[in-house]
Amino acid sequence: MTGLRLDAVEVHLAGAPIVRDLTVDCPAGTFVGLLGPNGSGKSTALRTVYHALRPRAGAVLLDGVDLHRDLGPRATARQVAALTQDNAGEVHLRVRDIVATGRLPHQSSFSPASQNDRTVVTDALSAVGMTGQADRPFAGLSGGEKQRVLLARALAQQPRVLVLDEPTNHLDIGARLDLLDLVRSLGITVLAALHDLDLAAAYCDIVHVLADGELLAAGPPADVLTPELLRQVFKVAAHRTIHPITGRPHFAFAALTAPPAPRPAEPADHPSPGPAPASDTPLSSPPRLEGTP
Numbered sequence: 001m002t003g004l005r006l007d008a009v010e011v012h013l014a015g016a017p018i019v020r021d022l023t024v025d026c027p028a029g030t031f032v033g034l035l036g037p038n039g040s041g042k043s044t045a046l047r048t049v050y051h052a053l054r055p056r057a058g059a060v061l062l063d064g065v066d067l068h069r070d071l072g073p074r075a076t077a078r079q080v081a082a083l084t085q086d087n088a089g090e091v092h093l094r095v096r097d098i099v100a101t102g103r104l105p106h107q108s109s110f111s112p113a114s115q116n117d118r119t120v121v122t123d124a125l126s127a128v129g130m131t132g133q134a135d136r137p138f139a140g141l142s143g144g145e146k147q148r149v150l151l152a153r154a155l156a157q158q159p160r161v162l163v164l165d166e167p168t169n170h171l172d173i174g175a176r177l178d179l180l181d182l183v184r185s186l187g188i189t190v191l192a193a194l195h196d197l198d199l200a201a202a203y204c205d206i207v208h209v210l211a212d213g214e215l216l217a218a219g220p221p222a223d224v225l226t227p228e229l230l231r232q233v234f235k236v237a238a239h240r241t242i243h244p245i246t247g248r249p250h251f252a253f254a255a256l257t258a259p260p261a262p263r264p265a266e267p268a269d270h271p272s273p274g275p276a277p278a279s280d281t282p283l284s285s286p287p288r289l290e291g292t293p
Helices: 042-049 073-077 095-106 115-127 143-156 173-185 197-203 227-234
Strands: 003-013 016-027 031-035 057-062 080-083 161-165 189-193 206-211 214-219 236-242 249-255
Touching (some): 016 042, 016 214, 042 080, 073 080, 073 095, 095 115, 095 143, 173 189, 173 197, 197 249, 214 227
Antiparallel strands (some): 206 214
């Protein structure tokens, strides 16, 4: 298959299985989503693609080439770029310098940046709309601007595959849409872990739904993201409609709540007893203390 494939991948951390027998196909040029609750193995699976973790079993293949067996981390970084959750937020470098680090996999040790490197960095900044911010300190940018710069760094690697791990976390809705519109326009293979099911339905060609490290369902969002599956996986009641603008599935959610237990009815022929009748005789005499009259 042309594109990226996770083939029966298994990952253990601290001796415990986190991802089990996971197969994910990402045909070249498609936007593929990994969905699932926290702890389902999404981020762990992604880390095997960009060499942060090595699978215990299975293979990660790009056009049939095993990224772990046949390519090292540096060679993989020329093919695969990642925008992850743990990118540094307060790096004291200029925007241009951050983006330039994306050229490191293409440079030999201690060699200065070439004219081609500088051109690639300029083009990457232009692609994300940050040319005018190139000399600003990265730490002074907004959250959405930082994500654009980090995406530009990934683009400077000139990858064939872009891995996104919750790329819209901490962004407002406008910045989320801008970022995913930009990624979608690139035309490269994208594998993204997403929490927002509306965004996944709007942008993904294919989604894979995980739970407890295992694949439950895969296919186009309209086929996979049914109210029944969402109830099973996310433990919510889901109402699905069609978005009037995108024509894709759109969801409203409610918590699953158990109905209150019915109050038992009192038998009609055994009315509740009233208060006990008053009595002049105490039910029991108080104890007599020794030495009292």
